[in-house]
Structures are given as structure tokens and as C-alpha cells.
Amino acid sequence: MDIVEKFLRSDIECKDIEPPASIHECQEEDKKSKLQWFNDIKRRLHDLGRKETRETKTSRKRIQELEQDREELLNRLGKLAGAKLKDNNPNITDLSDPNRPMKIIEHFNEIYDKEWTSSLDILCNECKMEENDAIQTMLETVKDCYNYCVSTADNNIASFLMCRTSEIQKLQNTYFKNGEMHQLHEMRKAIAEYSSKRVQKDYFIEKNWLDKEAEDGSEGSCEEEKVKRKAATYGKLYYNKRKDYLTNYTCKCLEICWYMAIQSPPVYLDFSYKKGNCFNKSVLKHYTRDGKIIDFLVWPATYLEKGGALLGKGVAQPESKAST
Numbered sequence: 343m344d345i346v347e348k349f350l351r352s353d354i355e356c357k358d359i360e361p362p363a364s365i366h367e368c369q370e371e372d373k374k375s376k377l378q379w380f381n382d383i384k385r386r387l388h389d390l391g392r393k394e395t396r397e398t399k400t401s402r403k404r405i406q407e408l409e410q411d412r413e414e415l416l417n418r419l420g421k422l423a424g425a426k427l428k429d430n431n432p433n434i435t436d437l438s439d440p441n442r443p444m445k446i447i448e449h450f451n452e453i454y455d456k457e458w459t460s461s462l463d464i465l466c467n468e469c470k471m472e473e474n475d476a477i478q479t480m481l482e483t484v485k486d487c488y489n490y491c492v493s494t495a496d497n498n499i500a501s502f503l504m505c506r507t508s509e510i511q512k513l514q515n516t517y518f519k520n521g522e523m524h525q526l527h528e529m530r531k532a533i534a535e536y537s538s539k540r541v542q543k544d545y546f547i548e549k550n551w552l553d554k555e556a557e558d559g560s561e562g563s564c565e566e567e568k569v570k571r572k573a574a575t576y577g578k579l580y581y582n583k584r585k586d587y588l589t590n591y592t593c594k595c596l597e598i599c600w601y602m603a604i605q606s607p608p609v610y611l612d613f614s615y616k617k618g619n620c621f622n623k624s625v626l627k628h629y630t631r632d633g634k635i636i637d638f639l640v641w642p643a644t645y646l647e648k649g650g651a652l653l654g655k656g657v658a659q660p661e662s663k664a665s666t
Contacts, residue, residue: 439531441531441534441601443602443605443609443646443653444653446598446601446602446605446609447609447644447653447654449598449601450598450602450644450654451654453484453591453594453595453598454641454657457590457591457594457595458480458591458641460591461476461480461587461588461590461591462476462477462480464587465479465480465587465588468587469587474638477638477640477659478638479588480588480591481613481639481640481641481642483588483591483592483595484595484599484611484641484642485611485613485642487545487592487595487596487599488595488599488602488603488611490541490545490548490596490599491541491596491599491600491602491603492599492602492603492608494541494544494600494603495530495600495603495604495608498530530604531604531605534600534601534604537600538596538597538600538601541596541600542593542596542597545592545596599611605647607647607648608647608648609644609645609646609647609653610644610645610646610647610648610649610650611642611643611644611645612625612642612643612644612645612656613639613642615636615639615656615658616636616639617636617637617638618635618636619635619636620634620635620636621633621634621635621636621658621660624652625643625652625655625656626643626655626656626657626658627655627656627657627658628657628658628659628660629657629658629659629660630659631659631660631662632660633660633661633662633663634660635660635661636658636659636660636661637658637659637660637661637662638658638659639656639657639658640656640657640658640659641656641657642656643655643656644656
């Protein structure tokens with residue numbers, strides 16, 4: 343028993359003994375070391391996170407820039423391919439273009455429904471012209487406007503390229519193979535609203551409706567000899583009456599014919615039907631009576647291009663059955 347009691351007492355005494363101070367210091371240092379290690383890891387992770395965020399933002403920005411460059415290149419490639427495909431190919435139409443051929447034909451037909459009708463009434467009632475003469479006067483007017491616009495459009499491109507009109511096709515086949523000619527045509531179409539005003543003014547000056555020096559747009563007087571010379575070529579009624587009563591009609595014809603002329607290729611007006619030709623119902627509509635033989639043409643048929651698809655029927659007056 344004495345031995346057991348001694349052992350128990352010694353054990354209790356051992357428990358009451360405080361560990362040396364060096365052990366506590368080691369434990370504290372170990373805690374600090376672990377805490378510092380943890381803080382270092384935390385800081386490294388935070389730095390890595392910030393670096394990754396910066397790199398991610400940079401990468402995303404670069405990706406966006408590359409995608410934008412890709413879209414721009416695709417758009418340019420598409421426009422270039424479209425230009426090569428559409429250039430001189432009127433069957434491929436930009437439906438967003440307000441001045442595409444079908445829209446132009448709609449406006450051209452409106453001239454016949456509105457300005458042509460009112461001008462016919464003026465010529466017949468105020469000028470006391472025969473209806474046939476009035477109709478031919480207005481037909482010659484639109485024909486003259488169309489030919490003038492087509493010629494001006496050709497010369498316009500030739501002047502820009504500083505070459506002769508006959509050389510344009512050669513240039514297009516040799517030097518303009520990447521859509522440049524199409525871009526030139528598109529640029530001209532873009533300013534057509536403004537250039538048509540100049541075309542009208544130049545036309546009136548050429549026809550002696552305006553003085554060449556009349557830059558303010560006011561009408562000038564015609565020289566008597568020039569009027570007579572024009573009258574001898576086209577007929578007295580055509581020049582005298584047209585100037586006095588058909589200015590509005592002529593302006594409208596010039597405007598729409600200019601839009602026709604600057605298409606690539608130009609919209610085509612067919613004035614070929616003459617007196618005595620068979621009446622082609624697939625191309626022409628009757629004016630005021632039915633018949634199989636044409637007496638005179640009233641309004642031209644319109645085509646997408648010369649030899650191309652018919653866009654709008656013309657109007658012709660057949661011979662009366664009594665004359666046939």
C-alpha cells in the first residue's frame with residue numbers, strides 16, 4: 343500500500359508541475375508560422391485571382407476585337423463578292439434600294455397616270471392641238487429626255503475616268519475586276535437626287551429653254567433662229583408648245599429617266615413600235631380602242647435592260663376598224 347500511495351502522490355505532483363516556458367514559446371512560434379503561411383497562401387491566391395481577372399478581361403477584349411475584325415472582313419468580302427456579282431447584272435437587286443428598277447418603273451408609270459394626263463388636257467384644251475399631235479409631242483419629249491440622260495450618264499462615267507465612252511467597257515474588263523466599277527456606279531446612284539437637278543438644268547440650257555449664263559435657274563429667251571432650227575428638226579409644235587406648257591412634265595421625265603440611265607446596265611425604253619406593226623398584247627396595252635394593227639405609239643414599254651425582262655407594258659393606239 344505504501345508503494346501505491348507513493349506512486350499516486352508522485353503522479354498528482356507531476357500533474358501540478360508547469361511545463362517549461364520554452365515549450366509555450368515553441369507553440370506560439372508554430373502558430374505564427376502557420377498563420378503567416380496561411381496568409382501568404384491567401385495573398386498568393388488573391389494575387390493570382392487578380393492576375394487571372396486582368397488576363398481574362400484582356401483576353402475577352404482581344405476576342406471581341408478579333409470577332410469585330412472578322413465581321414468587318416466578312417462584310418467587306420460579302421460586299422466585294424456582291425459587287426462583282428451585281429455589277430452589270432440587273433437581275434440581282436438590292437431590295438433596300440429605294441431607286442431600284444422596279445421602283446423606278448412605278449414612278450415612270452405614275453408620270454403617265456398624272457403628268458401625262460394633265461399635260462394632254464392642257465395641250466388639247468388650251469393650245470387647241472389635235473389629240474394625236476399632243477400625244478406625239480409628249481412621246482417625243484420622253485424619248486428625247488431618255489436619250490439625253492443615257493448619253494449624259496455615259497459621258498459622266500467617261501469624264502470621271504478621263505477616257506472616251508468607247509473605252510469604258512475595255513477598262514471595265516481589264517482594270518476594274520474587283521468591284522471598283524460597281525462602286526463607281528453606286529456612288530453615282532447615291533448622289534442621283536442632286537445630280538438629276540443638274541441634268542435638268544443642262545438639258546434646258548441645251549434646248550435653249552434657259553440661257554447658259556442663267557445660273558439662278560430663271561428662264562431665258564430663245565433666239566429666234568435657234569428655235570426655227572430646232573423646229574425644222576423636230577417640228578414646230580414639239581418645241582414651241584413643249585416649252586410653254588410641258589415644263590413640269592419634262593422635268594419629271596428627266597428625273598425618272600436619269601434614274602433609269604444610271605442603273606447598271608440602264609433600264610431600257612422601247613420606242614420601236616411604229617404605225618403598221620402588229621399589236622403585241624404581251625408588250626402593249628390598248629389606248630382607247632381595240633385592234634390588231636398599230637396606228638401610233640402612246641407610251642413606251644420598259645425593260646430591265648435592253649433585251650432583258652419586261653418591267654412595264656407600253657401603250658399604243660390601234661388603227662380603227664374602218665381604216666383596216
